[in-house]
Amino acid sequence: MLTACFRKRLPDFTLNVNFAVEEEVLVLAGPSGSGKTTILECLCGLQKPEEGRILLNDKILYSSDARINLPPSERGIGYIFQDYALFEHMTVKDNILYGVKRTRGTGRDERLPAVLERMGIVHLMDRYPIQLSGGERQRVALARALMTRPSILLLDEPLAALDRRLREKMRQELRELHRAWQIPFILVTHCCCEEQLADKILRPLQGPDNVSWAERKEDVLCKH
Numbered sequence: 001m002l003t004a005c006f007r008k009r010l011p012d013f014t015l016n017v018n019f020a021v022e023e024e025v026l027v028l029a030g031p032s033g034s035g036k037t038t039i040l041e042c043l044c045g046l047q048k049p050e051e052g053r054i055l056l057n058d059k060i061l062y063s064s065d066a067r068i069n070l071p072p073s074e075r076g077i078g079y080i081f082q083d084y085a086l087f088e089h090m091t092v093k094d095n096i097l098y099g100v101k102r103t104r105g106t107g108r109d110e111r112l113p114a115v116l117e118r119m120g121i122v123h124l125m126d127r128y129p130i131q132l133s134g135g136e137r138q139r140v141a142l143a144r145a146l147m148t149r150p151s152i153l154l155l156d157e158p159l160a161a162l163d164r165r166l167r168e169k170m171r172q173e174l175r176e177l178h179r180a181w182q183i184p185f186i187l188v189t190h191c192c193c194e195e196q197l198a199d200k201i202l203r204p205l206q207g208p209d210n211v212s213w214a215e216r217k218e219d220v221l222c223k224h
């Protein structure tokens with residue numbers, strides 16, 4: 001479970017965030033510039049809030065009171081960037097292995113075959129990102145995240161770069177992945193199509209000089 005309660009000052013407004021997510025899919029749905037990417041970056045440690053607290057399964061990731069601000073590598077968070085952020089000069093295999101810590105007594109490739117198989121990209125292992133389609137690039141980004149055994153997965157506009165046909169297919173794949181991984185997914189979108197994936201949707205409330213993302217009763221959907 002992740003709980004986040006923090007305040008982040010941005011050039012034009014202050015962002016107030018207060019929500020919790022369990023092993024479910026939470027969608028942050030709001031217009032351009034409402035702070036969605038900033039929220040994800042604060043959760044994974046790429047940006048630092050002014051004050052507040054972020055906890056992941058009782059581990060303090062950030063606390064202004066306790067002066068704790070764990071670096072991204074120690075947070076146990078998988079992050080799929082909007083453009084997938086693949087290293088263009090590396091093969092698919094090296095992209096996926098990037099960032100995996102070598103642990104004593106185990107080879108760093110140990111889990112690779114299973115992950116490649118799971119994502120259906122065994123045949124792409126020696127290709128470079130430029131030789132991949134949009135959907136394949138996304139699968140490589142997901143495989144890279146999977147290798148680090150994250151406790152939560154953040155996805156910034158995961159379907160935005162795909163055409164309509166592929167979007168439906170990947171939506172289905174994300175649903176299956178969520179079922180298999182059994183960790184919280186937080187997904188950012190400004191398109192209502194992605195809301196179909198949600199167990200819970202958070203929308204921003206616009207104030208005079210602030211934007212608040214907080215849970216309200218109507219944010220909880222019933223899937224059945």
Ligand SMILES: Nc1ncnc2c1ncn2[C@@H]1O[C@H](COP(=O)(O)OP(=O)(O)OP(=O)(O)O)[C@@H](O)[C@H]1O
Nearest residue numbers: 010011012030031032033034035036037038039190
């Ligand atoms: N590096 C930056 N420097 C200054 N202001 C920034 C920076 N990045 C974002 N902002 C501002 O912070 C606010 C929130 O931006 P953010 O990217 O989090 O919004 P978003 O909801 O993800 O937008 P989009 O849907 O367009 O990606 C915006 O007003 C933006 O102009």
